[in-house]
Amino acid sequence: MILPIVAYGDPVLRKKCKEIPKGYPKLEELLEGMWETMYNAKGVGLAAPQVGVPLRLFLVDTTPFADDEELSSDEQKQLNGFKKVFINAKIEEEVGEEWAFNEGCLSIPDVREDVKRKDTITISYVDENFKAHKETFDGLIARVVQHEYDHIEGILFTDKLSPLKKRMLKGRLNNISKGKIHVDYRMRFPNMKKGR
Incomplete structure (x- = not known):
């Protein structure tokens, strides 16, 4: 079932999410x-917070990035089919440039900005079968995992921008929270006026 994605401004996106116990219903x-x-x-x-559920859960599928012709064939191979569920994740280390x-x-939606992150991460988590993993990722995979991990910590990529950039985006972010934006997927807007 397609769930509505929670828009910027909803308090659930600012929550440090709770761990998921084994045997969690549904x-x-x-x-x-x-x-x-x-x-x-x-x-x-x-x-999970992006669909209104404040749990330490995120999923990643970097396959769409594998089509990028600017990447080496090794990078394309690495990204193609990288599909994982991360439950109760904890980034142990972030290193590199x-x-x-x-x-x-x-x-x-419709906001894209350059964000600086470290190149390599080590993360421990359990998968959907509650099997424990500790893995190291780099490059674009590390980037996507870091972005999603931030969500379960209540952090958005816009938090990592300079004060000037944040001020420049303020009006656009307010419009997103009010639903004054066109998107082609279901969304839930926290500050949308009723009857619109």
Whole structure:
């Protein structure tokens, strides 16, 4: 089932999310809904708070990035078919050079900005079967995982911008929270006037 994506300004996007206990009811249903919602919105990642659920859960599928001709064939191979569920994730380490990449977010449509992040991360998490993993990712995969991980910490990519950039975006962000934007996927706007 396609779920509405929560827009910028909703308090759920600012919550530090709760861990998911083993045996959490309807987890499979939630995951199915999140995958369907993410693909419908043409995203490469989606976190539970983005569908209004303040849990430490996000999913990633970097396959759409594999078509980028500027990437090496090794990078394309790495991105193609990288599809994972991250539950109760914790970034253990972020290392390497900081590099800028133009990021966007399904909760903040039509806003894209360069965000600097470290190149390599080590993250521990459990998958949808509650099997424990500790893995190291770099490049674009690390970037997508960092972006989604920020969501479960109550952080948005716009928080990482300079004060000047934030001021310049303020009006656009307010319009998003009021629903004054056209999107081709279902959204829930926190400050939308009733009857519009």
